[in-house]
Amino acid sequence: MSSIHSIRNVARQACGVAAGMLLAMLSAIALWQVFSRYVLNSPSTYTEELLRYLMIWMGFLGAAYCFGDGTHLSLTLLEDSISTRSRFMLKLLQSLLVNAGLVAIMIFGGYRYVVANGAQLSPTLGISMSWVYLILPLSGVLMVVFGIAHTASIVDDYRKEAR
Amino acid sequence: MDPEVLQACALLFGAFIGFLALGVPVAMGIALSSIIALVYSLPLSEILYTGSQKMFSGIDSFGLLAAPFFILSGNLMNRGGIARRLINLALLLGGRISGALMHANVISNMLFGCVCGSAVAAASAVGGFMGPLQREKNYDPKLCAAINIASAPTGLIIPPTGMFIIYSLMTGASVATLFIAAYIPGIIMGLGVMVYAYIAARRLRYPVEPGKSAAEAVRIVLESIPSLIMIVVVIGGIVAGVFTATEGGAIAVLYSLALSLFYRTVRLADLPDILRQSAAVSGMILFLIAASSLMSWAMAFLSIPDSVSELLLSLSDDRIVIFMIMNVTLLIVGTFMDVAPALLIFTPIFYPVAVNLGMDPIHFGVMFAFNLSLGNFTPPVGSSLFVGCSVAKVKMNDVIRPLVPIFLIEVVLLAFVTYVPSLSLFLPRLFGLM
Secondary structure (H helix, E strand, O other), X not given: OOHHHHHHHHHHHHHHHHHHHHHHHHHHHHHHHHHXXXXXXXXXXXXXXXXXXXXXXXXXXXXXXXXXXXXXXXXXXXXXXXXXXXXHHHHHHHHHHHHHHHHHHHHHHHHHHHHHOOOOEOOOOOOEHHHHHOHHHHHHHHHHHXXXXXXXXXXXXXXXXXX | OOHHHHHHHHHHHHHHHHHHHHOOOHHHHHHHHHHHHXXXXXXXXXHHHHHHHHHHHHOOOOHHHHHHHHHHHHHHHHOXXXXXXXXXXXXXXXOOOOOHHHHHHHHHHHHHHHHOOOHHHHHHHXXXXXXXXXXXXXXXXXXXXXXXXXXXXXXXXXXXXXXXXXXXXXXXXXXXXXXXXXXXXXXXXXXXXXXXXXXXXXXXXXXXXXXXXXXXXXXXXXXXXXXXXXXXXXXXXXXXXXXXXXXXXXXXXXXXXXHHHHOOOOOHHHHHHHHHHHHHHHHHHHHHHHHHHHHHHHHHHOOHHHHHHHHHHHHOOOHHHHHHXXXXXXXXXHHHOOHHHHHHHHHHHHHHHHHHOOOOHHHHHHHHHHHXXXXXXXXXXXXXXXXXXXXXXXXXXXXXXXXXXXXXXXXXXXXHHHXXXXXXXXXXXXXXXX
């Protein structure tokens, strides 16, 4: 197994565990929010913002996990109906487009967005918004790692078939 | 239409359809085509900077958090205990009608839809359980698969419903009102499938199931009550305004977890796996929503929604005609696209037109959901279709024949939902929500 695949496996595992833990935390915090309002009679003021940011982190990590898994929704009508060689070329093109898009928006755009908002503080938690926005380039890097590993396995598979 | 807007429109949708056809994941196709459409109007670095901001702000919503919660609670219920008891209830309710096991299948899907908003979960849990029973009684597996596939999407309409959470986020319509409005149309959709099942069963002379003793019937009803209480607690609490839809989702998670642990269909050791799977599915949907808000921004910047509404209204000022054009467009879109992206892309385009023509936003949302649910079972693309075929081990081509008449029945029902507002608005009015 090449090193890109072992990096991918570790990153994918970490991604899944982190997203799952975030979802458990989200459930617990949302329940706490109801509990504090009705039972303790003192609605918590910070949970709503915390829940939003944690959900966004979970969402992008979960999305990255799906890139590692290849489970994002797509149409497979074309690739199901062409020859092995054309399918190989098509899959390379798909990977190229996906990774180019991810590098452009999530990593390049996201990084600039993090840098530009370093001084801004979140309304109730008072943390720097840079930390919150960091998930954009962070999940972008993970997605691209998965994307490259995926491309590598496309090439491997094709070579095996060609032999 | 203004030639510049027309060009932008052609570029945006042309690129999007091209990416879809190439098999690029839908979310990335949405993002990439949005960037391409903007290239002539804005510097690239500007597009990417604002684009990443839009992806973030698109899912920066407390209301949206309800979606992951209902996905998680659906996955907990999917594991057996709750689904099994609801299916027993459905077997009791549908047992005396000709073609009993098909009716029980439809009713199970509707009951499952009442506690869980996923067509996929319903199609796999219910289809997986009913399939062997149906085969044992010599029912045609292709027909049964089609019945299961066509009735699973009722769960997309009957609350709790992810589509309405997204729709509410985009239009500001109340989730509670949408939830209560959807009950009648959701039940109508299920009844439509049952009508076809009845006709087919009479033709094929399928039997009824033997009647159950009173004691057994009471036992089945009592056993299903803990699962059904969830509807009262969660949907009732949301509709009555005791808690928000998001908090209701968290309560659904707690309740379904407690019940599944009690039924021993979920062990604590299963939780990490269930959480990871639910987070992955949530992430997939949230990423789609994030990408779609990038597209909404691109469309608004290029004034596409305004131009499309002008174009539609210039074709005709007759509501009946405009709604028909919208429905036909959405039916076509729905066959190729899953519900979430179709909803996300077409709400900003059609919503202003509908409101302009005096349609109630709640009614429009219900019509939209009903329409896209049909797309969920029409070939070539639909999650209920894929899962329903694989769980019944039949080929997609084999279910097309029985699906056609069901589709036609449902299209007639869609026309009723579209042109008879009180089907959607009666219950919200009754509950004083509008």
